[in-house]
Amino acid sequence: MKLLKDKIIEEGKVISDTKLDVSSFLNHQVDPELMKALGEDFAEVYKDYDFDAFVTVETSGIAPSLFASLYSEKPLVIIKKEDHLKDESVYSQQESYSFTKDHEYYLTVKKEFIENKKVILIDDFLAKGSVAVNCDKLIKQANSELVAIGICISKNYQEGYKKLREDGYDLYIQAELESLDPETNSIKFSK
Ligand code: G4P
Secondary structure, three states: OHHHHHHHHHHOEEEEOOEEEOOOOOOOOOOHHHHHHHHHHHHHHOOOOOOOEEEEEOOOOHHHHHHHHHHHOOOEEEEEEEOOOOOOOOEEEEEEEEOOOOEEEEEEEEHHHHOOOEEEEEEEEEOOOHHHHHHHHHHHHOOOEEEEEEEEEEEOOOHHHHHHHHOOOOEEEEEEEEEEEOOOOEEEEOO
């Protein structure tokens, strides 16, 4: 998606070969016009899909997915990250691990919002793919189906991209990165 790629080129900062700083527009300061455009793009991609709701994982996926939800006229369910187990009659939970932050947590959602549904997951980044894989487990646990995954920025050279493709997920990515070079602050796109 050209608008997102242009923004990444203009404002993205390469921190390391696996970390791109997008804090000026996506995950700290947020550019609402860009978020609106990303959401509209997701809504267009999924307009003929049979699904009940979008899901995202707090926090940074919320902004683009809220606009996708608005344009698709479907609800958005925010999966929370909790550090402890909760009442299992009310909540579905799935253990997950953040490689970036090196800690374990539970993806957590109220059963009433997710049971027996077809959902599309939207997230800001695809890196190792643990969020997507564990969301799928959580969704299956709730007797629901993950019909597609929409990602704003994928670092295609990390494990997540390959894994989700090999596992046959329906994957749509708005900006696909081929490499990041911290020495030259260069960002290469796959296409
Ligand atoms: P994985 O799902 O792909 O396995 O990734 P992992 O758990 O290791 O980490 C996911 C977190 O790391 C997410 O944020 C994601 O936004 C962030 N992340 C991954 N790659 C990059 C990157 O290149 N740049 C930046 N800025 N962030 C990246 P989170 O911890 O879930 O926090 P939140 O911002 O959504 O609250």
